[in-house]
Amino acid sequence: MTIDLRSDTVTQPTSAMKEAMLAAPIGDDVFGEDPSINALEQKTAAMFGMDQGLFCPSGTMTNQIALNVLSQPYEEVLCYQGSHVYRYEGGGAAGTSGLSFRLLEGKEGQVLPDEVLANINPDDQHFPVSSVLSLENTVNKAGGTVYTEQAIKELSALALEKGLKRHLDGARIFNALRVTGQTTESLGKYFDTISICLSKGLGAPVGSLLLSKNSFSKRARRMRKVLGGGMRQAGFLAAAGSYALDQHIVRLDEDHVRAKKIGTILSACNFVSKVIPPVTNIVIFEVAEGIDDGIFLQDMASVGILGVSFGKNLIRLVTHLDFDDTQLTLLEERLKGLQK
Numbered sequence: 584m585t586i587d588l589r590s591d592t593v594t595q596p597t598s599a600m601k602e603a604m605l606a607a608p609i610g611d612d613v614f615g616e617d618p619s620i621n622a623l624e625q626k627t628a629a630m631f632g633m634d635q636g637l638f639c640p641s642g643t644m645t646n647q648i649a650l651n652v653l654s655q656p657y658e659e660v661l662c663y664q665g666s667h668v669y670r671y672e673g674g675g676a677a678g679t680s681g682l683s684f685r686l687l688e689g690k691e692g693q694v695l696p697d698e699v700l701a702n703i704n705p706d707d708q709h710f711p712v713s714s715v716l717s718l719e720n721t722v723n724k725a726g727g728t729v730y731t732e733q734a735i736k737e738l739s740a741l742a743l744e745k746g747l748k749r750h751l752d753g754a755r756i757f758n759a760l761r762v763t764g765q766t767t768e769s770l771g772k773y774f775d776t777i778s779i780c781l782s783k784g785l786g787a788p789v790g791s792l793l794l795s796k797n798s799f800s801k802r803a804r805r806m807r808k809v810l811g812g813g814m815r816q817a818g819f820l821a822a823a824g825s826y827a828l829d830q831h832i833v834r835l836d837e838d839h840v841r842a843k844k845i846g847t848i849l850s851a852c853n854f855v856s857k858v859i860p861p862v863t864n865i866v867i868f869e870v871a872e873g874i875d876d877g878i879f880l881q882d883m884a885s886v887g888i889l890g891v892s893f894g895k896n897l898i899r900l901v902t903h904l905d906f907d908d909t910q911l912t913l914l915e916e917r918l919k920g921l922q923k
């Protein structure tokens with residue numbers, strides 16, 4: 584049996600989820616007539632205390648729409664240098680919205696108020712106008728780290744004071760909230776837009792939502808159409824997401840426990856030089872000196888463990904809905920067997 588830990592996106596819908604999908608009432612969503620999508624949009628907006636939910640095919644699209652509606656061309660987005668919006672969206676913000684990025688070093692992926700302050704451009708014709716602060720939570724590239732509510736509060740207040748719009752890439756926000764215990768309702772007030780993903784830890788096959796405040800909602804819906812994200816009878820997909828929100832949030836704790844166990848197992852393996860202590864469902868480890876991460880990934884694959892390369896000498900493993908304790912035991916045996 585292959586143990587697939589490349590991402591939490593590799594999950595299959597459960598049979599109960601499939602039943603929920605088949606039972607979904609559907610309609611043409613571009614006409615605003617898909618009851619399952621309307622229900623999901625309203626439910627998620629209410630959860631986070633936002634005015635509108637907008638169902639989209641992917642988190643890349645929700646992020647790109649957000650950056651677009653919060654800015655004008657030639658302006659600049661401030662974000663952590665490892666952010667998904669900068670690294671993993673094909674340069675979309677430059678092409679779609681004419682934006683540049685100001686990259687912040689961060690600490691464990693967390694943007695710090697001081698560096699935000701130091702990187703806001705003065706009002707001078709030479710510089711792009713600093714217009715958006717984009718945070719990611721959990722921070723994928725840093726190993727699934729989590730912002731405290733206090734940190735979010737401070738960054739949000741600072742952005743507001745300096746006239747920056749505030750976006751949250753919450754692809755894994757439910758993982759973060761399981762750790763901090765913060766409620767979804769309390770998060771909405773810190774941001775103008777929030778992107779959430781249903782197809783990561785929540786285990787739905789497709790879908791993300793862009794939650795927004797009223798002032799950006801109409802433009803967001805327009806941009807979704809412009810980018811080709813206006814879908815028709817997509818209520819089947821919304822129903823999967825709705826089911827995931829009801830059933831798969833609390834169980835994220837299990838993924839976090841298993842990630843910590845993997846961290847402990849890896850720390851004891853002689854091919855590992857460092858493990859970033861897992862906080863949520865992401866485990867990043869560094870292979871020992873003299874080992875090539877690409878070749879080591881092949882060695883792992885040959886014993887039925889799949890991960891991804893995550894930078895020089897770094898490998899990422901992600902726990903998810905389809906990874907259980909039986910697989911964890913098997914994983915431990917296989918990893919130990921890889922020791923030289």
Ligand SMILES: *Cc1c(COP(=O)(O)O)cnc(C)c1O
Pocket residue numbers: 640641642643644646667668719723752754755780783791
């Ligand atoms: C996965 C992910 C997204 C969205 O990716 P899609 O594959 O386009 O749905 C956005 N941000 C982060 C941090 C992610 O991990």
